[in-house]
Amino acid sequence: MNREEKLELVRELNSPGGKVHVFESDGTLYRMKILFRGEALFFSMDGQSLLFEDFSARKAVVRVGDMEHWLEGGRIADKSGVVMKIRELYYLYYRDMLQVII
Secondary structure (H helix, E strand, O other), X not given: OOHHHHHHHHXXXXXXXXXXXXXXXXXXXXXXXXXXXXXXXXXXXXXXXEEEOOEEOOOOEEEOOOOOEOOOOOEOOOHHHHXXXXXXXXXXXXXXXOEEEO
């Protein structure tokens, strides 16, 4: 999947009609969804998105790699905070502990 296709997908998932899990906390809107039959994970925080293609829903494992930038552009300031929120939301929606490999 190239960058343009990823951006189109996250625009659709971030839209009000996107079929995703939505959670609001402290004025921040989070979205999450398992994609492609468990082979990718979508995460969004206030419209800034990440799409992890190295993911296994069956094993509850995601490889985040360097995770330097949001898909829409801009640096991720608090990487550990983002990883913690991904793990928290994954457990909330899918009732499984997500293993994050960096």
